[in-house]
Amino acid sequence: MEFEAVIGLEIHIELKTKSKMFSSAPVTYGLEPNTQIELYDLGFPGVMPSVNKQAVISAIRVCHALNMKIDDTLMFDRKNYFYSDLSKGYQITQQFRPIGREGHLTIKTFEGEKDIGIERLHLEEDACKQLHYSDYTLIDYNRSGIPLIEIVSKPEIRSGEEAAKYVEKIRSIVTFLDVSNGKMEEGSLRCDTNVSVREKGSSDFGIKVEIKNVNGLTNIQRAIDYEIRRQTEILQKGEIVKEETRRYDENKKITVLMRAKNDPVDYKYFTDANIAPIKLSKEFIQEAISTSPELAEVKKIRYLSMGLNEYDSDLLISDVDLSKYFDEAVRSGANPKLLANWINVNVRASLKRLNISINEFPITPIHLAELIKIIEKGKISNVQARDLFMKMLEKKISPNKILEESDSTQISDMSTIQKLILETISENEKSVIDYKNGNERVVGFIVGQVLKKSAGKANPALTSKLVLEELKRR
Amino acid sequence: MGYMHLGLLDIHEALIKNKVTPLELVLEAIELAKKGTNNCFEYICEKEAIEKAKKLDDSKKDNILYGIPIVVKDNYSTKDIPTTASSNILKDYVPIFSSEVVNRLEEAGAIIIGKTTMDELGMGGSGSAGHLGTTYNPWDKTKTHRIGGSSCGSASAIASGIVPLAIGSDTGDSVRKPASYGASVGLKPTWGRISRFGLFPFAASLDHVGYFTRSVYDSAAILNVLAGRDEKDYSSSFKPVEDYTKKLNEPVAGKRIAVIKEIVDAINDQDILATFKNNLEQLRQRGVVIDFVSIDYKLLKAIYPTYIIVSSAEATSNNANLDGVKFGLREPGKTYEEILKNTRTKGFSKLIKRRFIIGGYSLLKENREELFVRAQKCRRLIVDAFNSVLDKFDAIYCPATPTVAPLISSNLEAFIGDYSIADDYMAFANMGGLPSITLPLGFKDGLPFGGNLTAKAFDESNLFNLAQAIEDSTGLKDLVAKEDE
Numbered sequence: 001m002e003f004e005a006v007i008g009l010e011i012h013i014e015l016k017t018k019s020k021m022f023s024s025a026p027v028t029y030g031l032e033p034n035t036q037i038e039l040y041d042l043g044f045p046g047v048m049p050s051v052n053k054q055a056v057i058s059a060i061r062v063c064h065a066l067n068m069k070i071d072d073t074l075m076f077d078r079k080n081y082f083y084s085d086l087s088k089g090y091q092i093t094q095q096f097r098p099i100g101r102e103g104h105l106t107i108k109t110f111e112g113e114k115d116i117g118i119e120r121l122h123l124e125e126d127a128c129k130q131l132h133y134s135d136y137t138l139i140d141y142n143r144s145g146i147p148l149i150e151i152v153s154k155p156e157i158r159s160g161e162e163a164a165k166y167v168e169k170i171r172s173i174v175t176f177l178d179v180s181n182g183k184m185e186e187g188s189l190r191c192d193t194n195v196s197v198r199e200k201g202s203s204d205f206g207i208k209v210e211i212k213n214v215n216g217l218t219n220i221q222r223a224i225d226y227e228i229r230r231q232t233e234i235l236q237k238g239e240i241v242k243e244e245t246r247r248y249d250e251n252k253k254i255t256v257l258m259r260a261k262n263d264p265v266d267y268k269y270f271t272d273a274n275i276a277p278i279k280l281s282k283e284f285i286q287e288a289i290s291t292s293p294e295l296a297e298v299k300k301i302r303y304l305s306m307g308l309n310e311y312d313s314d315l316l317i318s319d320v321d322l323s324k325y326f327d328e329a330v331r332s333g334a335n336p337k338l339l340a341n342w343i344n345v346n347v348r349a350s351l352k353r354l355n356i357s358i359n360e361f362p363i364t365p366i367h368l369a370e371l372i373k374i375i376e377k378g379k380i381s382n383v384q385a386r387d388l389f390m391k392m393l394e395k396k397i398s399p400n401k402i403l404e405e406s407d408s409t410q411i412s413d414m415s416t417i418q419k420l421i422l423e424t425i426s427e428n429e430k431s432v433i434d435y436k437n438g439n440e441r442v443v444g445f446i447v448g449q450v451l452k453k454s455a456g457k458a459n460p461a462l463t464s465k466l467v468l469e470e471l472k473r474r
Numbered sequence: 475m476g477y478m479h480l481g482l483l484d485i486h487e488a489l490i491k492n493k494v495t496p497l498e499l500v501l502e503a504i505e506l507a508k509k510g511t512n513n514c515f516e517y518i519c520e521k522e523a524i525e526k527a528k529k530l531d532d533s534k535k536d537n538i539l540y541g542i543p544i545v546v547k548d549n550y551s552t553k554d555i556p557t558t559a560s561s562n563i564l565k566d567y568v569p570i571f572s573s574e575v576v577n578r579l580e581e582a583g584a585i586i587i588g589k590t591t592m593d594e595l596g597m598g599g600s601g602s603a604g605h606l607g608t609t610y611n612p613w614d615k616t617k618t619h620r621i622g623g624s625s626c627g628s629a630s631a632i633a634s635g636i637v638p639l640a641i642g643s644d645t646g647d648s649v650r651k652p653a654s655y656g657a658s659v660g661l662k663p664t665w666g667r668i669s670r671f672g673l674f675p676f677a678a679s680l681d682h683v684g685y686f687t688r689s690v691y692d693s694a695a696i697l698n699v700l701a702g703r704d705e706k707d708y709s710s711s712f713k714p715v716e717d718y719t720k721k722l723n724e725p726v727a728g729k730r731i732a733v734i735k736e737i738v739d740a741i742n743d744q745d746i747l748a749t750f751k752n753n754l755e756q757l758r759q760r761g762v763v764i765d766f767v768s769i770d771y772k773l774l775k776a777i778y779p780t781y782i783i784v785s786s787a788e789a790t791s792n793n794a795n796l797d798g799v800k801f802g803l804r805e806p807g808k809t810y811e812e813i814l815k816n817t818r819t820k821g822f823s824k825l826i827k828r829r830f831i832i833g834g835y836s837l838l839k840e841n842r843e844e845l846f847v848r849a850q851k852c853r854r855l856i857v858d859a860f861n862s863v864l865d866k867f868d869a870i871y872c873p874a875t876p877t878v879a880p881l882i883s884s885n886l887e888a889f890i891g892d893y894s895i896a897d898d899y900m901a902f903a904n905m906g907g908l909p910s911i912t913l914p915l916g917f918k919d920g921l922p923f924g925g926n927l928t929a930k931a932f933d934e935s936n937l938f939n940l941a942q943a944i945e946d947s948t949g950l951k952d953l954v955a956k957e958d959e
Binding site for chain 2: 039042043044045046047048049050051078080082083084087088089090137139266268269270272273274275276
C-alpha cells in the first residue's frame, strides 16, 4: 500500500510595531523583564483594549502578498482558557472574522513549482514569556500583548521539503514587507505543524499529530520527514496512529511525545464587545498596500532589469537586509553589476569570516559604493582594490579618505623619485644594457630598488612610470 | 442641620456663598457614613477625603461637583484605595490606577468619601450577594426589605442622606431597580456615552456606567461631567457632548410616550398601577401624547433568560483574570492549576460559581448554537422590537418595578419556576444600549416605587426633558430616608 502525508502549518509571526496590539506599551526586545508593560498587559480589572493601527496595516500587507481576500470589517473575539502565561484568562484573536481568507503562495521545490493554499490570516496578541525553574516559574510580561499574525495553511503540503520552502517563503515575505524580523531563533516566527498520513489517493484525512514549536528550517524539514516515516511505519504494521502533541528532539533527530490529546480544549470563543466592529475603507486598505515595501520577487525583477544575473539576484534577495544594503549602495551611484559581484563575493565572505550579519558590517553601503566607483574608473588594480577593501573593513572610513592618507605619506614628488631612480641606475649600469637587450624584467627590478631606497614611500605607479621613461631615454 | 440630605444644586449654592466649606461637607458625610446602619460601605476613605478637601483647588469652584462628597461603587478602580467588587477574591486588592469615571469626578472637584457595597462582581440583584452580606433599604426601619442591587450600597447611601451623588453601574437594571426601591433618580445613559475604563467588567456588551442623584436636574448635570470620548475605552463614542441641562424645562407638549401594555398588564399591585396611571394623566395634561403599545409577550418573557445567558457567558471571560497569580487573593498550590482552582474555589461565592457554570455551559461547542448564539439572536429581536416602538415615540414609560422592595427573605436566584415579565424587563435598555432613567413615582406603606423612562440611543436630552416633566408632575425629588426619623 502506498501512503502520502498531509501537512498543515500554523505560523505565528510577531509584528515589529512600536507599541503592542491592544496597549500603548512599547515593543522592544531584549530589555529587562517586566519593563515594557502597561496596565492592560497585566490584565488588571477594568483595563480595555485599543486596536493598534500599524498592526492592522502590517496584516493587510501580508494578506495582500499572500493573495488573500481582505475582510473590510475588523472584529475581534476572545479565546478563553486558563494558563499562567495568559494575563487576562483569554486571548484576543480573530476566530470568526479573520482579516485575511482564501490565499495561496507559490513555492519552488526540486520537483518544480507548487501552489500552497492558505486558509486564513488573523491578528492576535502574544502571551507572556515564562521561565521555568525546578520549583518556581518567573513570568515576563514584556511579551504579553505583542501583536501576532497567525497564518494557517491548507493541508496541501506533502513533504518536509515543501514545508521548509513554505516557511522560508513566508519568512521572506514578512521580512521584505518589514512587518517582522522573522527570526525563528528569537521566537518571532514560530511554527506549529500538523502531520497525518493516509492511503495515497484517499480523500479522507488520517489521524493528525501536532509537532509544536520546531525551530529552524532544517529542523522543520527533518521533524516532518521523521514524523511521516514514523506514522507510515505504524500504518504499515496495521496499527493506528495516536492523536497527540509531539516535539522535535534536535539532538536525537526524532519527534517525542509531549502529551496525548484525549480531550481537546474548548476555547468558548465569543466576540469581544469592547472593540466595536471597525470598518476598513477601500482607501485605507489600498493605501496600506500601495505604500508597502517591495517583496523579494519584485526586487528580483528589478535586479534582473539592472543587468544582474539570476544567481546574483537570488543571493541578494535571500536576505532582506543584504538587498537593502545593495539598494542603498546603488542609490549612492555604484554600478549595480559590479556592486552585486562585490557584495556576493567579498562582502559575504567577510560576513562569514567575522560571523556577523550585514547590519553589523563595518563598511557602509555609501563607502562600498565609493570603492566601486574607484574600481570602475580604473584608478586601481584588482589587488589594490581588495587591499583597500580590507583597510576599509579595519578603519571603517571611506576609501577615498584611505587613499588620500596613503597619498600624503607617499612620495609623489617627481624630482625626488627621479633623483632616486638616477641613483639606482648608476649603481646598476648593467641593467640598462639588459633592458636594451630586451629584458623587460629589469623595469620591475629597478622599481623595487627605488621603492626600497624610499623605505616604501615612493608612489609605486608613479615610480614605475618614471623608471620606464628613464630606461627608454638611455 | 447639615447639607448632605440636599440636592447637588442646593449644596453647590451653599458652597459658593461660603456658608460651608468642602472640608465641613466631607466631615459631615464621613460622620453619617460611619453612623449608618445599612451596610453601605466597603471602605470609608476618611483620611484620603479629608486630605483632598484640604487641598482642593478653588479655581474649580464653579463646577457643580466642586467640594461635593460622593460615593463610588466598589467595582470602579480607585488608585491607592482598596477595590474589591464585594468579592473575597479581590480582598485587599489596591489598584494602581483610577477608572476614567473617578478621574473625571475628581477633576471636577468631587471628593470620594467611600466605596460602596454591591452584589459580588455586579452579579445578582438582591443587595445581599456581596461578601459583607445584606445592604439594607433605609426606607424600611425593620430592615426586612431589600434595597436591591447590584448597586445596593450606592442606592442605600444616597437614600439615607449620606451623599447627594452615588456612582453605580448597570448591566441589567443594577442602578435603575434599586433607584426604584430607594426613591432616587437612577440613570444609565447610552452605551458608549461614558467611558467604562476602570469599571470592573461583568458583561462588557451590557455594562453601563450609571449613577444615583436626587433630582433629574442633578442627573443631567452629572452627565455633562462624565460623558465623552475616552481614548482608553475604544467603545466610547466620539459623538459631541451636549449640555444636558439645557432642554430640561422645554415644553413637552406634543411629545410622544409609549407604555408597553404587556408590562403594565403583568403588574398586580393596584396602588402602583393607580399611581402610574395618574401620572400618565398628569403628563397628558401637559400635552404629552401617550399610547399603549404592544410587544410580543414571548419576547418580553425572553428578556430574562436572554440576559442571564449573555451576561453569564461574558462574565466567565471577564473574570478569568482572577486566577490568584497577579493580584487579589492567592490560595497556595503546587502548580498554577492548583493555585487557580484553590483561589477561585475560595474566592467566589456559590452564586458567582453558578453564573460561571451557566455562562461556560452556554459557550461550550456543543451548546453554543442552542444557547449562546440563540440568546444573541433573541437579544437582537428584543432590541429590534423596542427600537421599532422608539421609532414612533420619544420614550417608553412603565413602572420600573411591579412591586415595592421585596422581602430580603425572598429568593431571587432561583432560575426555576415562573417569573413576571414586569420584574426584569428593564434589561432591554442594556441589550440595546439605550439611555434609561428611573425616578420616584410614589410610596406604598412607606416604601417607594419608581417609573422608568427609556429613549433612543444618544437622545439623553429628550429623555431628561420628559423625566423633568414627570418629576414636576409628581413633585417627588430630594427624597431622603434619614436614619433617625
